[in-house]
Amino acid sequence: LKLENKTKGKPQKQICQVVLDHFEKQYTTELGHTWTSVRDVLTYPLCWQYAILLNKFSQSSELENTLGVKGYHPAFQGPLPYLPALLKCYIRRTPGRFPAQKHQAGKLKEYYLLNAASLLPVLALEVKDGEDVLDLCAAPGGKSIAILQCAYPGQFHCNEYDDLRSRWLKQTIESFIPYPLINLITVSKLDGRQIGDLKPELYEKVLVDAPCSNDRSWLFSSDIQQATLRLMQRKELPSLQFQLLRSAIKALRPGGSLVYSTCTLSRAENSDVINLILNSCSNVMPVDISEMARAVSQEFTFLSGMQQHELLVLPEKGRAWGPMYVAKLKKM
Ligand code: SAM
Numbered sequence: 001l002k003l004e005n006k007t008k009g010k011p012q013k014q015i016c017q018v019v020l021d022h023f024e025k026q027y028t029t030e031l032g033h034t035w036t037s038v039r040d041v042l043t044y045p046l047c048w049q050y051a052i053l054l055n056k057f058s059q060s061s062e063l064e065n066t067l068g069v070k071g072y073h074p075a076f077q078g079p080l081p082y083l084p085a086l087l088k089c090y091i092r093r094t095p096g097r098f099p100a101q102k103h104q105a106g107k108l109k110e111y112y113l114l115n116a117a118s119l120l121p122v123l124a125l126e127v128k129d130g131e132d133v134l135d136l137c138a139a140p141g142g143k144s145i146a147i148l149q150c151a152y153p154g155q156f157h158c159n160e161y162d163d164l165r166s167r168w169l170k171q172t173i174e175s176f177i178p179y180p181l182i183n184l185i186t187v188s189k190l191d192g193r194q195i196g197d198l199k200p201e202l203y204e205k206v207l208v209d210a211p212c213s214n215d216r217s218w219l220f221s222s223d224i225q226q227a228t229l230r231l232m233q234r235k236e237l238p239s240l241q242f243q244l245l246r247s248a249i250k251a252l253r254p255g256g257s258l259v260y261s262t263c264t265l266s267r268a269e270n271s272d273v274i275n276l277i278l279n280s281c282s283n284v285m286p287v288d289i290s291e292m293a294r295a296v297s298q299e300f301t302f303l304s305g306m307q308q309h310e311l312l313v314l315p316e317k318g319r320a321w322g323p324m325y326v327a328k329l330k331k332m
Pocket of ligand 1: 118136137140144159161162165191192193209210211212
């Protein structure tokens, strides 16, 4: 299935039919009619949007002026505690990508391009100054950077198991965070499933931005064999996600909370994993995030019928953010 591409000179993205067929079956069952409109956005990159997260450590009023001229406006601005004043993220309704900033030795980057829905797990985590924070699956580091825009944690532990991605994470941190602050950050390369035993009851907040099916990028897998293999391995993801969550709970201090997030629509990797944790761990309880969801509902479309401790962002034309599942739990 070839896509029409109006951007000159860019290679065309091609949809991987095996993945699309697989999603078609699963998501028609799980989402009904809603899947049709979500599919139209996911399979049409020309309507994708990109948000711009400003780096408060390298502020530029010139950049904000340029963004204004190009039709961007600040998102998540409001008096609610979920919307930290220091988090500056610009979005616009029209599709297109603002140019990425090149690495320049000795100079901090001014902004990070991301899917605006990626900020919801960070907002739900509500990190306060001085809190000890663990980002369990951190590479390439978009959410770690966003956490540091919102607050100054006490200790900030960013972990990534994959060797190459861990280097990428380090590079992201070095490109966005200035020197005195960077000393508060520990980057490790551990299996997140073991951190609970290695660092028991050490953190007030844990982010579990789990490895998942990543629907948006899977749809454009260029290697059919690899895509088929990944689809087979997909069945194993809920077990990995469950183990990461169990480890995160161990790493939390009593009274601390965690946010679990994925960028897939798959119920097996979202609500089912969280329900299994709630049913099997007597020391955790769900935390209501519906007020936060209401505070940002202007910018996002959520799946209706979710429970109060979870949300699922559905990409829609003009608000092409997501998919993003977010759930919040507290350790008693
Ligand atoms: N939080 C990141 C961000 O915002 O830029 C994205 C994280 S991505 C969804 C999930 C990450 O988990 C991947 O980089 C993957 O390599 C990593 N991962 C996979 N298995 C892991 C494990 N057992 N322990 C820790 N990290 C793992």
